[in-house]
Amino acid sequence: MASISTRTKKDGSKSFMVRWREPKTGKAQGLTVATESEAETLKRLLDANGQNFEIAQHAILTNAKRVPTVAEVIQEHIDLLIRPSSGTVKTYQTMLDFHVKKITSQRRHTRRSSSSTSVTWSVSLELRASDSVPACRGPTAWHSRSSVLAAQ
Structure with a gap:
């Protein structure tokens, strides 16, 4: 033993x-x-x-070697917040439960997502939040968003 x-x-x-x-x-x-x-x-x-x-x-x-899911990474972020207010934790947890976990119920893993998948997901969240078509974005806005996501 x-x-x-x-x-x-x-x-x-x-x-x-x-x-x-x-x-x-x-x-x-x-x-x-x-x-x-x-x-x-x-x-x-x-x-x-x-x-x-x-x-x-x-x-x-x-x-x-197990790759965490997107929901697991966000949950870890919420758990590691330093001195958050109760409202912040509740808001983040609600967003995670009703938006991220609902959308990613297929257990998508963080390494398997491409930057185009992330951009598409981000835009779909913006559309849901505003319930309207967003203003026309120029190629610079899309390029900067893609480069930020690719760098992660």
């Missing part, structure tokens, strides 16, 4: 060492990670997979 030990560095910060015995060789192994949650995750994966580090590492890498 894997174990976690906390180590305090000279500068006062902490690191976490996960220790286990390799099942094939019986040798003690260890890995130091930066956060307690990483240590807990590694410990649980090792315990669930017979202390086999290769399987645990594969599970961690596979999970890290």
Whole structure:
């Protein structure tokens, strides 16, 4: 069974060492990670997979490759706001629930969207908000919007 030990560095910060015995060789192994949650995750994966580090590492890498959805990215932004007013959080959450989650219910991922998809989506939101056709935009306005989205 894997174990976690906390180590305090000279500068006062902490690191976490996960220790286990390799099942094939019986040798003690260890890995130091930066956060307690990483240590807990590694410990649980090792315990669930017979202390086999290769399987645990594969599970961690596979999970890290998962691309978040647009709704997940926006929800994270709302959750990480610093000292927001209750009205701001409520407004943002309502926009997310009724506009973004409703439109992106097909679980579109952030990397799979192209800048043209983002521009089309943005314009459709503007049309819904104004309930009328927006004023004619010159190519400069479209170009600047596309370049901003492409840079993200």
